[in-house]
Amino acid sequence: MIIKSKIAIYARVSTDEQTTEAQLHDLREYVDNRGWKNVREYIDEGISGSKDSRPGWNQVWDAIQKGQINTLVVHALDRLGRSLPHLVKIITTCIERNITLISFRENIDLSTSTGRMLAGLFSVLADYELSIIRERTRSGMRSAKARGSQIGKKPQYFNKRRATELRDLGWGQIRIARELGVGVGRVNQWVHEEYIPKDQRECG
Incomplete structure (x- = not known):
């Protein structure tokens, strides 16, 4: 019988010169103090958070989708998302699946009212960031059009x-x-x- 790992620790560092040991030390101590057992660790070393595919995180995400995690503990929120909208997506998924997301450094716990309030704030900020990006894109297109530049895909010549x-x-x-x-x-x-x-x- 396979026992599902309900508590997950995720640690990541961006370069090979760094190590996850400091993060893991804090996170292991944290879960031990909470008396949590059946903990599984997922690690990405030398992998930038901007990458779409991260082996360790891919395993975490797969476990989340399969309902094998009910608590996810990270050292800091910037260890998770490659951007604010991506982070909000992760937080939203955790909330929808009743997964407790805990960030050690920021002292954020989504199982608390304060944690849920912060999650809502992140969502607002992500929407604001996307609106700025869209407006910059539209502004850039208007400027390019004013200069006579080609907007969109160049039409193919048909002989x-x-x-x-x-x-x-x-x-x-x-x-x-x-x-x-x-x-x-x-x-x-x-x-x-x-x-x-x-x-x-x-x-x-």
């Missing part, structure tokens, strides 16, 4: 003369699109709206 030659040879739309390096939808539109078969052109 209608060559397409007509290939179509006259009996080529299908997919083959023509591949040959000319354009989308099949563009070729389909041209065939239905503009292309005139060779025999009809000669009759005309």
Whole structure:
């Protein structure tokens, strides 16, 4: 019988020159003082928090999704999320799954009213950060448009003369699109709206 690990410790350092031992010492002492047993440790060493994939954290997240964790203890919140919105996503998931998230350094415990209040504050700040990013993006696009810069993907050139030659040879739309390096939808539109078969052109 496999015993699910309900208490999880997660520690991370960004470079190989650092070590997780200081974090683990504090976290082990913390869970021991709480009398918690059945503790499993997850560690990422020499891995930046900005990375989307972190082996140790991936295991934690998988255990969370499978309901194998009810308490997650970290040394600091910056050990978790690669950005504020990402951190809020983690906190929100913990709240939705009734997982107690504890941050040792900030003395945050999501099982308390103060911890839940701070979680709400993080959510507001994350929304604010995203709104700033969106506004900067829109502002940048407006500035680029004013300078005459191309916004979005540059339209692909469609050589209608060559397409007509290939179509006259009996080529299908997919083959023509591949040959000319354009989308099949563009070729389909041209065939239905503009292309005139060779025999009809000669009759005309």
